Amino acid sequence: MREKIVWMEVHAPEVIEIEDTVKPEGFELVRITSATDRDEHLRLLADAEYIIAGGVKITDEYMAAAPKLKMIQKWGVGVDKIDCQAAARRGIKVCRTAGANAIPVAEMAMALMFAANRMIPYVDQSVRQGKWIKADMRPRCRMIHGKRIGLLGIGNIAREVAKMLRGFSDTEVVYYDIRRISEVEEKELDVSYVTFEELLCTSDILSVHVPLLASTFHMIGEKELASMKKDAILINTARGGVVAEDALVHALKNGIIRGAGLDSFEQEPLPDGSPLRMLENVVLSCHCGGGVADNVIRVTKHAFSNIEKFSRNESIDPVDCITIT
Amino acid sequence: MKILWFGVFSDYVKGLMREMAPMGAELLFVKSKGDEIEHLRLLQEAEYIVPNGIDLSEKYLRTAQKTKLIQLWGAGVDKYNLPLLRELNIGLQNGVGLNAPAVAEMTILHILAVNRKLIYVDREMRKGHWLKTEMRDQCNSLYGKTIGLIGMGNIGQKVAELMQAFNVGEILYYDVRRLCEDKEKTLGLTYSSIDELMQVSDIVSLHLPLTQTTRKIISKDRIASMKSTAVLINTARGGLVDEEALIEALKAGKFRGAGLDTFEHEPLSPNSPLLSLDNVVLTSHIAGAVIENVVPRIAHVYDCIVKFEKGVRVDERYIVLSREEGTL
Numbered sequence: 001m002r003e004k005i006v007w008m009e010v011h012a013p014e015v016i017e018i019e020d021t022v023k024p025e026g027f028e029l030v031r032i033t034s035a036t037d038r039d040e041h042l043r044l045l046a047d048a049e050y051i052i053a054g055g056v057k058i059t060d061e062y063m064a065a066a067p068k069l070k071m072i073q074k075w076g077v078g079v080d081k082i083d084c085q086a087a088a089r090r091g092i093k094v095c096r097t098a099g100a101n102a103i104p105v106a107e108m109a110m111a112l113m114f115a116a117n118r119m120i121p122y123v124d125q126s127v128r129q130g131k132w133i134k135a136d137m138r139p140r141c142r143m144i145h146g147k148r149i150g151l152l153g154i155g156n157i158a159r160e161v162a163k164m165l166r167g168f169s170d171t172e173v174v175y176y177d178i179r180r181i182s183e184v185e186e187k188e189l190d191v192s193y194v195t196f197e198e199l200l201c202t203s204d205i206l207s208v209h210v211p212l213l214a215s216t217f218h219m220i221g222e223k224e225l226a227s228m229k230k231d232a233i234l235i236n237t238a239r240g241g242v243v244a245e246d247a248l249v250h251a252l253k254n255g256i257i258r259g260a261g262l263d264s265f266e267q268e269p270l271p272d273g274s275p276l277r278m279l280e281n282v283v284l285s286c287h288c289g290g291g292v293a294d295n296v297i298r299v300t301k302h303a304f305s306n307i308e309k310f311s312r313n314e315s316i317d318p319v320d321c322i323t324i325t
Numbered sequence: 326m327k328i329l330w331f332g333v334f335s336d337y338v339k340g341l342m343r344e345m346a347p348m349g350a351e352l353l354f355v356k357s358k359g360d361e362i363e364h365l366r367l368l369q370e371a372e373y374i375v376p377n378g379i380d381l382s383e384k385y386l387r388t389a390q391k392t393k394l395i396q397l398w399g400a401g402v403d404k405y406n407l408p409l410l411r412e413l414n415i416g417l418q419n420g421v422g423l424n425a426p427a428v429a430e431m432t433i434l435h436i437l438a439v440n441r442k443l444i445y446v447d448r449e450m451r452k453g454h455w456l457k458t459e460m461r462d463q464c465n466s467l468y469g470k471t472i473g474l475i476g477m478g479n480i481g482q483k484v485a486e487l488m489q490a491f492n493v494g495e496i497l498y499y500d501v502r503r504l505c506e507d508k509e510k511t512l513g514l515t516y517s518s519i520d521e522l523m524q525v526s527d528i529v530s531l532h533l534p535l536t537q538t539t540r541k542i543i544s545k546d547r548i549a550s551m552k553s554t555a556v557l558i559n560t561a562r563g564g565l566v567d568e569e570a571l572i573e574a575l576k577a578g579k580f581r582g583a584g585l586d587t588f589e590h591e592p593l594s595p596n597s598p599l600l601s602l603d604n605v606v607l608t609s610h611i612a613g614a615v616i617e618n619v620v621p622r623i624a625h626v627y628d629c630i631v632k633f634e635k636g637v638r639v640d641e642r643y644i645v646l647s648r649e650e651g652t653l
Contacts, residue, residue, distance in 0.1 A: 014462040055457070103492060104466045111443055114434035118615070120608065121447040127607040130595030134378065138614040139337040145426045146617065167490035269455030277451045284450040285443060291461040292441075294468065 003311060004068075006044045007031040009054025009075065015293070019300045024308050032056070045069070050307050053082055055268075055287075060086035071310050073303050076101055076290060077156075078239060079322055080212040088324035093310065097302040098319040099156040101290035106160030108289035109207050109237045112261025113149075115283040116233045117142045117205070119259065122280045142204075142231070142258075144168055150203025151175040151191070152219075153210035153238070161207060162189040174199060177210075200227045205235060212239035222247040225256055233259040237289040240265035249275045252282060263289045326634055327370050327391075329353040332377025338619055345623050347631050355379070368392070373630050380404060386413055393648060396629050398622040399424055399613060400479075402645050403535035403562060416648035418639060420625045422479040424613040428560055429483035431612035433491075435558045435584025436528055438606045440465050442582070445603045465527075465554070465581075467491045473526030474498040475519060475542075476533035476561065484530060485512040497522045500533075523547045528556050535562035545570035548579070555580045560612045563588035572598050575605060586612045 005027050011019065016031070023029055030044055035056055045051070045066040051058060053074045060083050063069060072082055074096040087094050115121065118141045126133045145168055151158040154177040162173050173191045176199040186192060199206065206228065210216045220234070221244040228234070234257060236243055245266045251257050259281040265274075268287055276282055290299070309316050328350050330342060339354060346352055353367050358379055368374070368389040374381070375396050386392075386409060395410070397419040410417055438444055441464050449456050472493050474481050477500040485496055489512070497517040498504075509516065519542070523529060529551065533539045543557070543566040551557070557580065559566055568589040575583060582604035588597075591610055599605055629639050636650075 010458055012458050012462045103468050107437060107466055107491070108441060111434070111437035111441055114430060115438060115443060118431065118434060118608075118611070120434065120438060120606070121444055123608050123611065124444045124606055125448070127593060127609050128600045130600075132592030132609045134609055134611055134614055135333050135335050135338070137609075137611050138619060139335050139616055141611070141615045143427055143430055143615045143617045145430065164490050167487040169486075269457075270450060272453050277453075283443070283447055285441070285446045286450055286455050286457045286460065288441070288446065288457055288460050288464065291457065292464045292466045293462050294465050296461065 002026055002028045003049040004028045004030065004047055005050040005052060005307060006048040007052040007054075007075075008041065008056045008058065009052070010035050015296055018293070018296045022297060022301050022304060024304045027307070027311075050310075052303055052307075053079075055081065058082045058087075063087060063090055063092060071095065071307065073097075073306050075299055075303050078211060080239060080241075084322055084324050094322040095306045095310075095316055095320045096322065097299050097306070098317070100299040100302045101295065102156040102160045104292045104295050105157045105237050105289035106164060108263055108285070109157070109161050109209075109235055109261075110164050112235045112237065112263065112283050112285070113144060113205050113207065113233070116235065116259040116261035116281070117144065119281065121283055144171060144205070146170050147204035148172045148174060148202055150194075150199040150206045152196075152199060152206065152208045152242075153177050154179075154181055154191070155209060155211075157237070158207070158209035159189055161209070162191050166190055174203065197227070200224050201229070203232060204229060205233050207235040208238045208242050210238055210242060212241045216242050218242070218244040220244065220248075222250070225251040228257050230255065230257065232257050233261065235261045237263040240268065245276075249279075252276075252279050259283075261285075263287055326372055326630070327351045327353060328373045328375065328630060329355075329367050329371035330375050330377070331355060331364075331367075331371075331379050331381070332375075333358050333379075334377070341619055342623055345620070345627060347627050350627070350630075373633075375626050383409060386410070386415065389413075389415070394418065394630065394633050396626050396633075398626050401534060401562060403564070405645075407646055410646055414649055415646075416633070416644075417646040418629055418633075418643045419645055420622060420629075421642055423622050423625055424618065425479040425483045427615050427618045428480045428612040429487055430615075431586060431608070432480070432484050432530055432532075432558055432560045433487050435560065435586065435606055435608075436467070436530065436556065439556045439558070439582040439584040439604075440467065440528075442604070444606045463581075467493050467528075469494045470527040471525055472496045473517070473522040473529045474514075475522065475529065475531050476500055477502075477504055477514070478532060478534075480560075481532035482508075482512060484532065485514055489513050497526060520547065520550065524550050524552070526555060527552065528558065530558040531561040531565050533561055533565055535564045540564050541567045543567060543571075548574050551580045553578075553580055556582050556584070558584045560584075560586040563591065572602075575599075575602055578604075582606075586610055 042065045048066050049070050051072045071093040077096050154175045174194045175191050176196045180193050261283040263285045264287050306316050365388050394416040400421040477498045498514050499519040499522050548570050584606045586608045632639050
């Protein structure tokens with residue numbers, strides 16, 4: 001009897017084609033066709049042993065509807081959309097693909113740093129409107145060379161960002177995390193540890209790389225934004241909830257900070273009425289930090305491999321396993 | 326000594342130009358880019374001209390009878406008619422290398438932005454479209470990719486230095502002058518022919534000056550030889566590329582996209598077909614236009630002018646055309 005995997009995210013046909021090339025033997029794989037069709041979700045889950053989770057919330061109700069469910073495997077790293085408490089209570093294992101997205105997300109963080117620093121969407125739009133702006137941009141644009149880059153969090157993604165910044169010979173990279181990494185690692189990455197306060201007050205670019213937890217919710221709020229440099233920019237490729245979005249909008253509108261590059265938002269998709277859509281000093285992208293074609297195979301293989309290991313009773317890399325205490 | 330800043334600058338930048346001006350300098354500024362009468366009046370007075378964004382036509386140069394030196398704050402001298410300057414006995418000096426870090430950053434920005442269709446995504450989001458699922462198939466990372474740099478001067482070298490940190494595969498380069506082996510090794514570069522580079526690179530980026538021999542070096546045939554997944558970046562000069570062929574290729578989806586800071590004709594025409602393409606990122610020749618770059622460049626310009634005035638030679642690399650002494 002083949003075990004059943006339900007892939008709880010809608011992917012483009014071209015991407016599914018790539019994913020299917022590494023589908024494991026001996027499993028039945030079905031996919032949802034709509035992100036919002038609850039009836040379809042519940043129907044598919046009824047006899048599922050495994051879930052591959054993405055953007056669709058995996059609630060206690062969904063788990064209850066899947067009596068055979070053994071494991072939820074996140075296609076990616078953030079498990080904030082999975083009710084991990086409920087899973088623990090029901091004895092369902094939750095895993096992720098730690099590190100698999102790190103390079104594309106780090107590249108997105110770099111892209112947003114550059115783009116916000118140079119106000120590129122605004123410039124591109126002006127050119128498309130037949131305007132040739134140059135003199136007015138010079139005082140508003142900045143370089144990365146010679147700046148202090150602050151990383152909030154030093155997990156896999158932040159480490160990749162630190163590595164990418166090494167090419168900028170005169171750029172200083174500092175970080176804050178609840179867990180300080182070893183001196184050897186710090187040296188290898190060429191980063192130094194600072195307090196959260198110092199990170200906020202001294203960084204020219206502040207890039208968020210912490211998971212969304214109760215303890216990190218609105219970690220960057222009105223007070224924190226006010227303590228940042230007036231010329232600073234904020235980059236968020238992690239989770240929208242880490243930043244208090246209302247306070248950020250206020251700070252961007254009132255010149256409390258210079259700009260922002262955002263790949264994640266408190267509410268996704270970004271609501272139609274969001275004031276962020278009207279601001280010149282932000283760069284917006286649709287939570288697609290990890291979304292590149294050439295990384296699909298890597299993440300998919302990683303996810304499938306965890307499911308196969310679980311099915312064969314083999315141990316899964318502990319960094320992939322979510323434990324609830 | 327009258328120095329004409331021949332371009333339109335923001336008040337902030339003009340303030341810096343005044344603050345930093347050498348003793349005894351009288352600064353002249355133009356008010357408008359298009360007011361020929363004003364331009365001619367100022368050119369008549371100027372002993373030194375620092376051009377930025379307004380072409381010095383033959384008429385303008387012949388009017389500038391007191392001018393001894395044109396001092397650029399950038400590197401490109403493609404707009405200057407050297408025989409005419411020689412005839413008029415006007416020297417020409419530039420600021421080669423000063424722009425390199427800023428332009429290299431803009432190059433990396435264009436690479437990342439085109440690779441992720443960042444500007445298209447931003448534009449669609451502002452219209453209320455959340456494109457997540459459909460974007461994955463159209464976006465790529467730099468991991469393991471072959472980078473092709475055409476031209477290996479100050480900017481090309483800086484780009485190579487930055488690219489090395491992005492997990493890329495081979496970095497190929499072509500230049501008429503090959504670097505020494507040591508330099509190739511430090512920058513992680515492999516020398517290639519231009520044709521091979523065009524055919525195998527995932528990212529092709531231009532860092533050449535515009536000269537008679539480099540005009541349209543990225544020809545229709547070379548564009549056609551690119552990989553269908555490739556990206557073309559031009560932060561150098563628009564004239565290097567056959568723009569018509571580029572537009573055709575982009576429209577037909579022959580390769581993935583382009584990041585352009587320079588164009589055949591600038592300002593870019595409001596009717597250019599480029600304006601309606603989703604697979605391009607367009608910027609208004611602003612690669613060097615960052616605030617950090619302003620002070621060093623003003624300092625360089627004034628330093629060169631003061632030295633010239635005193636008859637002290639500047640570093641050889643900044644001299645494009647010397648002025649015959651004792652003739653004025």
